[in-house]
Amino acid sequence: xxxxxxxxxxxxxxxxxxxxxxxxxxxxxxxxxxxxxxxxxxxxxxxxxxxxxxxxxxxxxxxxxxxxxxxxxxxxxxxxxxxxxxxxxxxxxxxxxxxxxxxxxxxxxxxxxxxxxxxxxxxxxxxxxxxxxxxxxxxxxxxxxxxxxxxxxxxxxxxxxxxxxxxxxxxxxxxxxxxxxxxxxxxxxxxxxxxxxxxxxxxxxxxxxxxxxxxxxxxxxxxxxxxxxxxxxxxxxxxxxxxxxxxxxxxxxxxxxxxxxxxxxxxxxxxxxxxxxxxxxxxxxxxxxxxxxxxxxxxxxxxxxxxxxxxxxxxxxxxxxxxxxxxxxxxxxxxxxxxxxxxxxxxxxxxxxxxxxxxxxxxxxxxxxxxxxxxxxxxxxxxxxxxxxxxxxxxxxxxxxxxxxxxxxxxxxxxxxxxxxxxxxxxxxxxxxxxxxxxxxxxxxxxxxxxxxxxxxxxxxxxxxxxxxxxxxxxxxxxxxxxxx
Numbered sequence: 001x002x003x004x005x006x007x008x009x010x011x012x013x014x015x016x017x018x019x020x021x022x023x024x025x026x027x028x029x030x031x032x033x034x035x036x037x038x039x040x041x042x043x044x045x046x047x048x049x050x051x052x053x054x055x056x057x058x059x060x061x062x063x064x065x066x067x068x069x070x071x072x073x074x075x076x077x078x079x080x081x082x083x084x085x086x087x088x089x090x091x092x093x094x095x096x097x098x099x100x101x102x103x104x105x106x107x108x109x110x111x112x113x114x115x116x117x118x119x120x121x122x123x124x125x126x127x128x129x130x131x132x133x134x135x136x137x138x139x140x141x142x143x144x145x146x147x148x149x150x151x152x153x154x155x156x157x158x159x160x161x162x163x164x165x166x167x168x169x170x171x172x173x174x175x176x177x178x179x180x181x182x183x184x185x186x187x188x189x190x191x192x193x194x195x196x197x198x199x200x201x202x203x204x205x206x207x208x209x210x211x212x213x214x215x216x217x218x219x220x221x222x223x224x225x226x227x228x229x230x231x232x233x234x235x236x237x238x239x240x241x242x243x244x245x246x247x248x249x250x251x252x253x254x255x256x257x258x259x260x261x262x263x264x265x266x267x268x269x270x271x272x273x274x275x276x277x278x279x280x281x282x283x284x285x286x287x288x289x290x291x292x293x294x295x296x297x298x299x300x301x302x303x304x305x306x307x308x309x310x311x312x313x314x315x316x317x318x319x320x321x322x323x324x325x326x327x328x329x330x331x332x333x334x335x336x337x338x339x340x341x342x343x344x345x346x347x348x349x350x351x352x353x354x355x356x357x358x359x360x361x362x363x364x365x366x367x368x369x370x371x372x373x374x375x376x377x378x379x380x381x382x383x384x385x386x387x388x389x390x391x392x393x394x395x396x397x398x399x400x401x402x403x404x405x406x407x408x409x410x411x412x413x414x415x416x417x418x419x420x421x422x423x424x425x426x427x428x429x430x431x432x433x434x435x436x437x438x439x440x441x442x443x444x445x446x447x448x449x450x451x452x453x454x455x456x457x458x459x460x461x462x463x464x465x466x467x468x469x470x471x472x473x474x475x476x477x478x479x480x481x482x483x484x485x
Contacts, residue, residue, distance in 0.1 A: 047432030049367045052477025053414065055429070056460065059101040060469035061091055065438050067117045068175070068386075069454045069462055070126075071095075073395045074157045078456065079104075081126065081154075083117045085466055086138070086439040090116060090128060092158050098460045098472040105158045113139060114146035118173070120269070122180035122392065125206060126152040126160060131172035131189075138440050147172030149186065151206050166201060166209040175268035179392035183212065183294065185277065187268025190214070192223025195265030198279055200294045215297040217264050217284050228264070263311040267332070269389065273322045276300070276352055280315040286329055288352050301353040305331065310340040317387055318347075321399055325350035326358065326420055328403065333383035336444060337376040342383035344405060346420050358420050361403075364410040364428065379445030380409045386452040397455040401480040402426070404461060406450040412463050412473065418480040427477050434467035441466055 048055070066082035073079075080093040080101075089108040095101045109116050109130070115137075118129035130146040133139030148167040152160040171189030174196055178184045186199040197216035203209045219228035263283035271278045275292040288301035306314035309331055316332035327349045333342035344361040361384075364375060372378040388404045390396045401418035411430035417423045431448050442449055449466040456462075461473040 049370060049411075049430040050428065051367070052427030052475060053412065053429040053461070053473050054476050055471060056474050057095075057097075057099045057101050057472035058469060059093065059103065061093070062103050062106065063438070064089075064091060064106065065466055065468060066091065066452075066464040066470055068119050068452050069464065070119050070121045070390060071393065071395050071454050071456045071462070072121060072154075072157065077157070078395075078458075079157050080454070080462060080470075081119055081121060082464070082470070083119045083128065085117065085441075088112065088114050088116050090119060090160075092160075093470065095456075095460070095462070095472065098458075101470060101472060107160055109146065111144075111146040113143040115139075115172070118175050120176060120178040120390070121154065122178050124153055124155040125178065125180075125203070126154045127176055127178040127184050128152065129173045129176055131174060136440065136443065145172070147189070149173050149176060149184065149201070149209075151184075151203055151209060153206070163206045164203075164209055168199070173268075174266075177269035177271060177392070179272055184209070185268075185270040185272060187266040187270065193220045194222055195220055195263075195282070196268070198266055198270055198277070198289070198297065200291070200297070213291070213294040213297055215289060215299075217281065217287070220264060263306070263314065267313060267316050269317075271318060271320055271389075273320050276320075278318045278320045278327060278349075280318040280329065282306075282316075283311040283314045285315050286318050286327070286347065286355060288349075288355065301351075301355055303329075303347060303355040303357070305329070305343060305345075306340075308340065309343045310335065316385070317389065319387055319389055319391065319399070320349055321391075322349065324420075327355070328387060328399075328417075330384040330387065330405065332385055333408075334381055336380075336442075337382065344384040346417065346423060348420075359423055361405070361413075361415055361423050362425050364407055364413055364425070366410075367430070370430075375407075375410045378409050378447060380442035380447040380449050382409050383407065385450070388453055388455045390454065395457055397457050397459065402475065404453050404455055406453045406463060408449050408451075409447050411448060411450045412453060412461065414475055414477070416480045427475055429463070429471070429473050431463070431465060431468065431471055434465065436467065438467050 064084050064087045068083045070081045078096045080095045082091045092105040094104050115131040115133045120127050128150045132145040151164045154160050168188045169191045174187045176186045182204045184201040187196045188199040200213040202212040265282045267280050277289045279287040281287045283306045285304040289297040290300050291297045313332035318329045320327040327347045330344040331342045346358045347355050348358050349355050375382045385406045403415045403417045407413045414427035415423045416426045451464045454462045463471045
């Protein structure tokens with residue numbers, strides 16, 4: 001197999017990355033990668049490693065590293081909306097020509113000491129999160145901060161108009177879902193609770209959002225007298241609750257600690273399919289609720305991952321694909337190579353009351369020629385993070401038999417998931433190392449930390465990093481014979 005090695009020298013010289021990478025398949029559960037330098041005549045900059053993925057474009061986003069993204073086509077133009085790590089506000093990037101992305105607007109958030117990481121949209125409505133930042137990301141725990149969600153009108157795609165600000169009264173919201181229509185689904189830090197809980201927000205009047213319902217894991221509601229030690233399953237709920245009540249929180253505060261200090265916390269986004277919502281609930285695993293009555297969400301199923309996998313952000317993301325009877329799930333490993341293993345998994349949800357594990361995605365293997373022998377000791381955070389999650393967006397590529405996942409210090413990974421019992425890696429792109437530190441993370445070495453991935457329906461792949469700009473890529477490898485995209 002052939003790979004491409006791309007250097008950061010030319011990345012800094014040219015905005016257009018036109019790497020052409022030979023397409024060959026990988027096979028087996030975990031596949032070795034063999035690197036081959038790009039010929040001197042190639043326009044691709046040296047320093048990156050790639051297999052079956054080509055780099056199409058790059059922008060430094062005016063030196064504002066991005067985090068979460070959402071894509072939208074308006075007329076003949078394509079716009080990428082991003083939150084940011086080290087700058088409070090949001091950028092709008094014209095990606096109509098993916099080889100020449102252009103930041104057309106930065107919308108600042110005027111408050112300080114506030115995370116504006118998260119973003120979602122549907123139609124002419126955009127929802128952005130405000131949250132108290134963690135101290136190890138540069139936040140001041142004693143200073144005022146913005147919290148909640150902002151509701152925007154984006155009928156004019158490059159001039160968002162703020163319509164309202166819903167305040168949670170706690171630490172704000174993390175990753176939220178807005179699939180269109182009446183409700184926004186929040187991972188919210190609410191007063192009186194330990195960790196984030198699930199809140200349903202009614203925005204039928206976008207200028208006056210109001211809470212429609214909430215749900216939490218028993219033990220979170222401290223103001224109501226709850227504690228995890230005292231949580232007991234009711235007899236008729238013993239089966240449904242057996243996963244969530246067998247919890248042994250393992251706060252690894254030396255490495256990373258949520259502002260609430262609890263491993264039982266809804267990371268989000270809650271993901272809605274019909275009357276069900278799937279919650280990635282940290283140490284509580286996957287939680288499945290019936291929300292046919294939004295004022296009274298009711299648990300119908302769940303699946304534990306901690307133990308054997310790590311507890312902190314034990315389930316970070318869950319993406320149900322009900323038409324295939326599966327869901328993708330993964331943790332977020334923030335322990336710098338210490339402690340229990342992380343996971344990226346495929347789960348059977350054909351019976352939502354009894355989900356079970358089908359398989360684990362293979363761990364990335366460093367390509368030959370890489371200056372590190374494994375990703376555990378490479379530096380920075382390792383393991384899976386975000387996936388091509390916005391399946392509710394009409395302009396996002398629908399989940400078929402290729403699965404895209406950001407893998408922190410291993411870059412973008414692409415898997416063939418046509419056989420849900422035997423997923424295999426078929427492509428990857430590891431960006432050049434960052435050359436400038438924009439913020440305090442990662443806390444050890446300044447290495448690649450690929451954060452988010454979005455794939456538009458044209459097939460262009462967007463990835464972000466803590467300390468560099470936006471890469472636009474394209475998968476060039478073979479398609480699974482049963483590809484359902």
